[in-house]
Amino acid sequence: MTTHRWENHLYLGKWQTSDGPQSAVIAPATGEVIAQVQTATAADVERATHIAKDAQLSWATLPFDQKAEILRRAAGLIKERADDLNYWNIRECGSIGPKSDWELQATYEQAQMAAALPMQPCGQIFPSSMPGRRNYWKRIPIGTVGVIAPWNFPILLAMRSVFPALAMGNCVILKPAPDSAVCGGALMAEVLEAAGVPEGVFHVLPGGAEVGEALVRNPDVGMISFTGSTAVGEKIGETCGRMLKKCALELGGNNALVVLEDADLEAAASSAAWGAFLHQGQICMQAGRHVVHRSVAGKYMEKLAERASHLVTGDPWKQQVHLGPLINETQARRVEDIVNSSVAMGAKVVAGGERNGNFFEATVLSNVTPEMPAFGEEIFGPVAPITLFDSDEEAIALVNASAYGLAAAIHSASTERAQSIADRLRVGMVHINDQTVNNEFQVPFGGMGRSGTSGRFGGPANLDEFTTTQWVSVMEHGIQYPF
Known part of the structure; x- marks a missing residue:
């Protein structure tokens, strides 16, 4: 087995050491240990949020064309590194080759779609009943977005949140599932680092429930995007509700x-x-x-x-x-x-x-x-x-x-x-006259009831999903109120 840097380092905006334990990567087909991966701790979540908070403003103000170029480079690197990504998707997650190929292509399309987001209109102008007032209503970044991804389509279902969140000016902390920490986390850290995402903007923290809970509960994480079981999603939604934190929950289905x-x-x-x-x-x-x-x-x-x-x-x-x-x-x-x-x-x-x-x-x-x-x-x-x-x-x-x-x-x-x-x-x-497993990157995707909170991923829905809004009114000269 080849030793990789993600076996003893975490990606906290750059590759760094951690006090967390290593975890065996097990091939589900054979039970064989095929690698080790460095896992995070709650303290690493705290470190990541501080780093992201410091990096977010400069990332948000980076011109839209430069963000787009980084995401297009990431798309190209996904294709260039297809053999490596597919190898780990097959070995680590039990995917068959055609499924891995499809997931890789779909992830490439997600990156290309996200690259088009920063150039979209960012707000609206509303009339005012006050003479001389101009009302601007605009989308602004949330700040830091926590993404908790599943193991079944580990690359696609992580990056469909990571890419648009980055495109809209947010920093992102990704917690991949323990069963897919390599292809769904570490390899994408390598891709985004090579694509030129600035230091501190993107983080990958593999781990179990302790890491996920620390990410959800951290007050400096402004949004959680979770894809996974309904039981876990309900708990995340409850915590986010108490903290008045935005969350997008894409949960189970029957x-x-x-x-x-x-x-x-x-x-x-x-x-x-x-x-x-x-x-x-x-x-x-x-x-x-x-x-x-x-x-x-x-x-x-x-x-x-x-x-x-x-x-x-x-x-x-x-x-x-x-x-x-x-x-x-x-x-x-x-x-x-x-x-x-x-x-x-x-x-x-x-x-x-x-x-x-x-x-x-x-x-x-x-x-x-x-x-x-x-x-x-x-x-x-x-x-x-x-x-x-x-x-x-x-x-x-x-x-x-x-x-x-x-x-x-x-x-x-x-x-x-x-x-x-x-x-x-x-x-x-x-x-x-089709089947139920459909996904197109340009079409909003999501469910109702216990399948989610009616949040939507894909195409124009990403503009609203990964931003918040701000009303700015402008008067050229101050006015006198009755008192």
């Missing part, structure tokens, strides 16, 4: 793929397999509930089960596979428990259903009812539970029965009918 009786079943099954099994189902937008009209359920189930049975599971570093490992044994056991509990309640395994260590077969379940864990819980594994309906009203009720509200998909020969159903779904994103 997304429904609705198949109407007039759907193209071949296309629906293809969308279903992709939406349910991509990256082992470890995606917040996973098609976790398949809500299918009773009259076509048998054919749909056969087509989906056939696709599932052809998917190869294995170590993506050693062989070409469709499904790699789940991120760790805890998650693998959880998926197994959800399947077994649902089967005990009457569900039937049509395809897959077996776990081998951290590997789980692409699985299709039939006879799933709303009382079962496979319907009610976010599975985060390669499982497609099928639930039947007889009318559009029943389908809408089943989709809206979940407290989550991230994404949904509807398959029908009538786009008008599908759009009518979409209008009644309590979800942030609906895709007609």
Whole structure:
């Protein structure tokens, strides 16, 4: 193993030593220790916030074209370092090669999109009832933004907050997930350092809950952007609410793929397999509930089960596979428990259903009812539970029965009918004749209910998400008030 500087240094605006412990980087496919990473402490969070506070003003006042150039250089470096980034995404996170390639391209697009933000209009001019007064309402940086990122798409889901936050003049402290601290943290510190981000503007602090809590509670961190589980997000939202701190929460999902009786079943099954099994189902937008009209359920189930049975599971570093490992044994056991509990309640395994260590077969379940864990819980594994309906009203009720509200998909020969159903779904994103796992860098992304706080990432939404606003009124001469 090659020794890297991130094995014994943290990136606190530059590479520095820390008193925090080192943590083993474990390949989920084999259990092998493939590196060590330096982790942070609560004291390191305090250090980072002081450094960022000192650096933020000069970064915010840097001309927009210079910020944009740095972000464009970062985009170029992501492409140049693709082999290194993909290697760690595969080894550290269990990603298959095509998923790593897609994530890298999507991150590149995020950087290019963010580079265009600093040149956008930064405010508005409002009329005044006071003669001679000019009212300016403008966006200004928040200051320091804390980004807490997940392990499933560790590069993209970190940088979709980091890049626009930097573009809008903020300093950023990133806490990657412990399971993806290299590709989701250390390697991006190297990219942004090489791109020319000034010293003190960007920080990476790997670690567990202690580091995350210190970041959320620090009064010098003006905003938290969190992507992860609903349970953790609720706690972060509670803390930010008490501190009157801005937060963007992109949380879990239990997304429904609705198949109407007039759907193209071949296309629906293809969308279903992709939406349910991509990256082992470890995606917040996973098609976790398949809500299918009773009259076509048998054919749909056969087509989906056939696709599932052809998917190869294995170590993506050693062989070409469709499904790699789940991120760790805890998650693998959880998926197994959800399947077994649902089967005990009457569900039937049509395809897959077996776990081998951290590997789980692409699985299709039939006879799933709303009382079962496979319907009610976010599975985060390669499982497609099928639930039947007889009318559009029943389908809408089943989709809206979940407290989550991230994404949904509807398959029908009538786009008008599908759009009518979409209008009644309590979800942030609906895709007609497609699958649930969609992301375009220029389109605002986000959910409702337990899937988030209606914050949005992407395109023009970033202008508001990573700034606050200020009203400035100007009078050329002072005026006399009654007293």
